[in-house]
Amino acid sequence: MNFKIIFPVFLLFFFIGCKQLDEPQKKIIKTEPEIIKEKVTTKPSEDIEEDSSKYIFDREYTNQGFALIYEENLFNEKSISKKLDNRSLFIFHAKIRKNSFVKITNPENTKTVIAQVISNKATFSNFYNSVITKRIVDELLLDENEPYVELSLISNESTFVAKKAKTFDEEKKVAQKAPVDGITIDNLGTKEKKELPKTTQSNFLYSIKIADFYYKDSAENMIQRIKDETKITNPVIKKLSQTKYRVLLGPFNDIKKIQESFDEIEKLNFENLKIIKDV
Structure with missing residues (x-):
């Protein structure tokens, strides 16, 4: 038998057979990364979409409108779904994250106060841009018949948040006990303005x-x-x-x-x- 001829032929068939056996394996390996990629990318994109539609992230966000002044009977009548301490500087807002800070301004006299969003899950009429306390009304000298305010979100990068957040945490503990005039909060370093009398309802337009x-x-x-x-x-x-x-x-x-x-x-x-x- 001529082994010089048979051995090269044997090697040729051996390599052809290996190549055919290898091709199905390549197809299986090729499809697997696509399946893994789909599983990895789908979940985060859904989470991001949900967060961005639920809350306001715009650091320049402002809104002008009427605020709803909290009263106990509004809660009892279910016009507001949660209770709010009327001695505090806390508000309800539907779209701003809980524990965010906002500046509330009375355009009539330019008085401002810093408040904290204590809940974004409280339900109330969308006509109002926020629910505020009687204390905020007094601080701003708002006309209760015309509680028109400008509300501005304070960015997390603001120096105010770093310096004053602790003050609001302490206020949560003492609001129930302290009188309304016993707690003071700085207004972003603005100078104290002269007290102005509350305006009477006129030129309502x-x-x-x-x-x-x-x-x-x-x-x-x-x-x-x-x-x-x-x-x-x-x-x-x-x-x-x-x-x-x-x-x-x-x-x-x-x-x-x-x-x-x-x-x-x-x-x-x-x-x-x-x-x-x-x-």
Whole structure:
């Protein structure tokens, strides 16, 4: 037998057979990383989407509107789902994270106070931008018949948060015992303003700001959508400049009428509706 011929042929068939056996293994190995990648990337993306839709992260977030002044009977009537200590500097807010700090300003006299969001799970009418305590009302000298405030989120990077957070933790412990005038909180280093008398209800005139548009056509399309999809029949366009057109509802001279229109326009799920005071 000629082994010189048989041995090379044997080697040839051996390598061909190994190659065929190896090909199915490559296909199995190739598909496995794709399955693993899908499992790893799906879960985090869902978590991120849920967080970003639930809370406000914009460090420049501000909102102007009416605050709801806490009263015990509102809780008893279930207009508010949680209790709030009226001696504290705490508020309820629907979208700002719990334990965040906000600056609340009374535009009538420019007085400000720093408050802490004690809960974002308390339910109340979306017409109000927050639920505030009687103490905050007194600090700002708000007219209880017209509790219009500007609310601004204080960034976590702010030096205020680092220096004053402990003060609010201590206040939680003593709010039930201490009189309202016995607790003081600095207002971001602002100078003490002269006490101003509370204003009486006069010149009550407010509008609901829907949105600002660059083109007039876009504003007109929004007007038509409001008329088609809600019961509101009188939205208006206010020209602020050659490139800025504002869609508004109002003006209103009664808080109940504003709330009725606000509840109606809320069906369209607009972001950050603002109630602005007409001057």
